[in-house]
Amino acid sequence: MTTPLPTGADARYADDGGSVISTRVDEMVNWLLNWGRSNSIWYLLFGLACCAIELMHTGGPRGDLERFGSAPRPSPRSSDLIIVAGTLTYKMAIRVRRLFDQMSEPRYVISMGSCSNCGGLFQYAYSVCKGVDQIIPVDVYVPGCPPRPEALLEGLLRIQDKIKGEKYLQRRYGVAV
Amino acid sequence: MLPKEVFEALQAEHGPDAVFDLHDDAAKDRDPWFQVAPAALVAVCEKLKTDPRFSIDYLECLTGVDYPAKAQIHVVYHLWSYSLLHRVVLKVALPRDEPKVATLSTVWSVANWHERECFDLLGVHFEGHPDLRRLLLPDDWEGYPLRKDYAEKADYHGIPTTRPNPLDLFQIGKAPAKA
Numbered sequence: 001m002t003t004p005l006p007t008g009a010d011a012r013y014a015d016d017g018g019s020v021i022s023t024r025v026d027e028m029v030n031w032l033l034n035w036g037r038s039n040s041i042w043y044l045l046f047g048l049a050c051c052a053i054e055l056m057h058t059g060g061p062r063g064d065l066e067r068f069g070s071a072p073r074p075s076p077r078s079s080d081l082i083i084v085a086g087t088l089t090y091k092m093a094i095r096v097r098r099l100f101d102q103m104s105e106p107r108y109v110i111s112m113g114s115c116s117n118c119g120g121l122f123q124y125a126y127s128v129c130k131g132v133d134q135i136i137p138v139d140v141y142v143p144g145c146p147p148r149p150e151a152l153l154e155g156l157l158r159i160q161d162k163i164k165g166e167k168y169l170q171r172r173y174g175v176a177v
Numbered sequence: 178m179l180p181k182e183v184f185e186a187l188q189a190e191h192g193p194d195a196v197f198d199l200h201d202d203a204a205k206d207r208d209p210w211f212q213v214a215p216a217a218l219v220a221v222c223e224k225l226k227t228d229p230r231f232s233i234d235y236l237e238c239l240t241g242v243d244y245p246a247k248a249q250i251h252v253v254y255h256l257w258s259y260s261l262l263h264r265v266v267l268k269v270a271l272p273r274d275e276p277k278v279a280t281l282s283t284v285w286s287v288a289n290w291h292e293r294e295c296f297d298l299l300g301v302h303f304e305g306h307p308d309l310r311r312l313l314l315p316d317d318w319e320g321y322p323l324r325k326d327y328a329e330k331a332d333y334h335g336i337p338t339t340r341p342n343p344l345d346l347f348q349i350g351k352a353p354a355k356a
Contacts (some may be wrong), residue, residue, distance in 0.1 A: 091315045091335045118340055126329050127314065127321040128342035 030167050035078070038163040039069040041108070041156065044099065046081040048086025051113040051146040055085045063149035068156060076102040082136075082157060083152070087115040088120050088129040100136045108162070110155050111138045114145045121145065178263050180209035183231060190224060191217055203338065208255070210266035214231070215278045218269055221265060222284045225265065227254060233258045233265060236281065239291035240298035245325045250276045280306040298323040 043065075047055055059065045059072060073079045076099045084096060100107070111132050114120030119130040132138060139162060142155040178186075180201060195217035201209045213221050225233040237255040244251065252261060254267040269278055275345040281288040291305040293312040300321035311318060320327055329338050335341045 090336060093314075093336055094334060123340065124329065129336055130338065134336050134340075 021065040026155065026167075026169055030108065033168045034164045034166060036167050037106075037168070041068070041070045041081050041159060041163075042073045042079050043070055043081040043083050044076050044103070045072040045074055046082060046085070048084070048092060049115065051112060051115070054146045054149055054152065055083060058149040058152045063153060064160035065153065065156065068153075068160070070156060073078065076100075077104065079103055080106070081108045081110065081156075083110045083112050084116040084132045084136075084138075085146075087111040087120070088132050089127045090129050091131075092128070093129040093135050096132065097135045106163075106166075106168075108139045108153070108159050109136055110140045110142060110144045113147055113157070114143065114151060116143050117143065178230065178261065180263075180265060182210075183225075183265050184211050185261075186230065187221060187224065190223055196221060200299055208264065208266045210253075210268055213267045213269055215269050215271060218267075219279045219281065219284065221267070222254075222256075223282055231258065231265070232260050235259055235265075236285040236291065238289050239281075239288060239295060241295045241301055241323070243299060243324045245273065248273045250299060250301060252276075252278060252295065254281070276301040277304055278302075279304050282306060297321075300324065 016127050024113070028116050043078040047053075057063055065071075070081070076082070080103075082096075082100060082103065088096065109132070115122060115128070117173050119125075122128040123130050129135070140155045140158045144151050147155075181199065184196065184201075195214045196211060197214075198210065198212040200208070203209065210283045215277045222233075223325070225231045231257045234241055237257045238253075239255075240253045242251045242253060245301075250271045250273050252269045252271065254269075256265040256267065258264075276299070278301065280292055282292065283305070289307065290312060292301075292306055293308070293310060295301050296306075296309055297302060297311040297313055298321060310316065319330065332338055
């Protein structure tokens with residue numbers, strides 16, 4: 001059984017004896033861009049509930065999120081990552097959607113804690129949104145109630161892995177290659 | 178002053194139609210309370226505030242309770258006097274289909290937000306309130322969620338209000354269905 005021929009952007013990497021040089025340049029530039037992007041994930045300074053306390057711990061000296069080049073930003077327009085940390089009410093869900101829309105591509109979402117994963121402890125409340133993935137696409141779910149700082153660091157490293165696997169040069173708007 | 182003394186003094190002042198139904202059993206009702214007729218509420222509260230025997234200077238808490246079996250909504254006022262250190266609890270029984278009572282924000286201005294919250298969650302209309310809007314829920318929310326017969330909508334602005342159980346979704350722990 002033969003594997004299907006690569007199509008689209010993948011075809012440029014196919015070992016067909018074609019554009020060897022350009023392929024190497026592409027890979028190198030992609031690697032370089034991803035190396036820079038994954039080590040400078042600026043996250044939106046945004047907390048909703050008790051998970052925000054753990055988020056502050058993670059940013060503090062013990063967790064030290066900044067050793068991975070991740071710094072809090074006050075504006076969604078200069079952020080790469082939004083960490084939805086806490087219980088999301090419907091009233092706030094509309095605002096979270098707006099904040100996410102204001103972030104420029106490429107953008108990543110970490111859903112931190114049970115509440116933003118699925119509504120958590122408060123999922124039977126009339127005012128609580130049953131998971132942030134109902135309004136914005138989530139890249140990494142961090143379980144816990146609340147997660148420890150180490151768990152959030154792990155989530156950030158998974159975002160870094162995801163960025164490192166992308167082919168940023170071949171990226172098109174809204175389509176992850 | 179003891180709640181019983183406050184009750185008797187108020188009843189002598191306003192009559193048994195306005196102030197009635199004292200519950201003074203400390204074992205059963207941890208805060209002794211009595212009822213006030215909705216029409217007499219503002220007069221009674223003015224009296225409690227201005228009379229030096231009572232000098233109630235603080236509205237501690239304003240709550241609403243829904244009683245569908247009685248077809249009533251009760252508004253509960255916890256009052257406290259910082260100068261005399263005594264507490265008075267009033268209840269006002271309102272018809273459930275049209276709960277309306279005069280505002281107390283003219284007596285204690287803290288009642289403003291308390292009454293907005295009660296309006297928000299139980300739909301009690303406080304007549305004469307300067308700014309009766311929802312306090313906690315979004316302005317376009319439909320219904321009053323702390324009423325016992327409140328039914329959750331299927332969605333809010335396109336956001337579904339239910340989430341499937343992942344155990345059902347992925348058939349975890351169940352035998353695979355035979356094709």
